[in-house]
Amino acid sequence: MRSGGWKPFWAALFASLLVLVPLVGGTVLLSRQQLRTQLRQAARSESGVPIQLPKTTDQLTVLLCVSGEQPGFVLAYLNASQNCVHLLSVPAALTVPFAEEETSLARCYAAAGPARCREALAQVLALPEDTRYLAFSPAVLERIASRYGPVRVGFTGALTEEELARYGRSRAVQGISAGDAHEFLCQLQADEAFSPVRTAAARAAVWDAFLRQDLDLLPATLPDALRASSSALLTDLTALDYDALERTLEFLANNSAAVAAQALPGQWNAASGTYTVTDASRAAMQTFFNVSPTEAQASSFSEP
CATH class of the missing domain: 1.20.5 (Single alpha-helices involved in coiled-coils or other helix-helix interfaces)
Known part of the structure; x- marks a missing residue:
């Protein structure tokens, strides 16, 4: 019992x-x-x-540029009301209008800088009128990013095991510094064996890992780091934009925002070396801004 x-x-x-x-x-x-x-x-x-308390209306779209012989481009979209951080890696080979002709985004950057790149992209992609631009030299980017330590990233979605082995890397998730990541991405971009979209996918993987791992630290550190490096940046971000960035990052960090990254799809012509916008590119932009096809159509119908 x-x-x-x-x-x-x-x-x-x-x-x-x-x-x-x-x-x-x-x-x-x-x-x-x-x-x-x-x-x-x-x-x-x-x-x-x-x-300043964050508001659900806070949002920011920025074209991020890393300068050099192999420049890199990433569109960043931060939206508090959607509680999201979206990243779109844009291939440097993307064909854009320039001086009444067409050229690659990389050559546009070399000739006229990030402001002209933003304008050129707006002519081929549906960018908001208030899209900002922010350009770093590799050294400045490394200095800002080094405070967060190595980024743990895997490239399996962009590159095969054999391709990674060519550059001394594996399929395993690995820690990589900002400087090493930039050097690796430049090597990929210069390698004619890789299509632009695959190189862009590798870049997207790096930025995606950085935002996911360090989002909680960014509100109190990143805006101040950018302000402190303002003399070494090419940007049209204003003091009010930095305040909005800080509030938006605060909101996103506190609400465990969803982070998503992808490479801009398009049509690659290896013979001519051109990468052009397609319907898939436009669909990716709708996903990037969380715009449904119905809303996008309604917006286009209302344009004059």
Whole structure:
């Protein structure tokens, strides 16, 4: 009788643990997130910077450019109301209008800089009128990114095992510094064996990993790092834009925003060395901005 009486006790105890353990674990995780938020706000308050609460209307679209002989281009879309960070790696070989002719985005950058690249992209892709541009030299990008440490990234979605082995890399997720990542991407971009979209996919993988792993750290550090490096940047971001970036990153970090990255699809002609926009490119842009086909059609019908 006595041993039989223990069975309901242990069953009840086990059932209680099944309920309490997940509840306690969730409470601990929530408390840690709230503590990180409070620490970020306290740090800004102590520094004398007024605290601005993020709003769901905060959003920003920026063309990110990394200069050099093999320039890289990534469109970044941050939207608080959609709680998303979207990245679109644009192949440097993309054909864009330039000086009443057509040329690659890379040559457009070399000839006229990031502002002209933004204008050229807006003529072939549906970019918002308020799209900003931000261009780094490799050295400045490495200096800003080095504070976050190596990025753990895998390239299996972009390159085969044999292709990775050619550059001393494997399919495994691996840590890579900003400087090494830039050098690797430049090597891929200069290698004629790779189509532009595959090189762009590798670039998208690096930026995707960086945003996913460091999103929680960015609100309190990235805007200030950009402000401190303003003399070494080519950008049309204003003081108000930096404030909006800080608020938006704060909102996205606090709400575990979804991060998604892809390469812009298009038509690659290896013989002519041209990469052109297609219907798939336009569909990718709709996905990038979370615009449904119906909304996109309605928008085009309303244009004069």
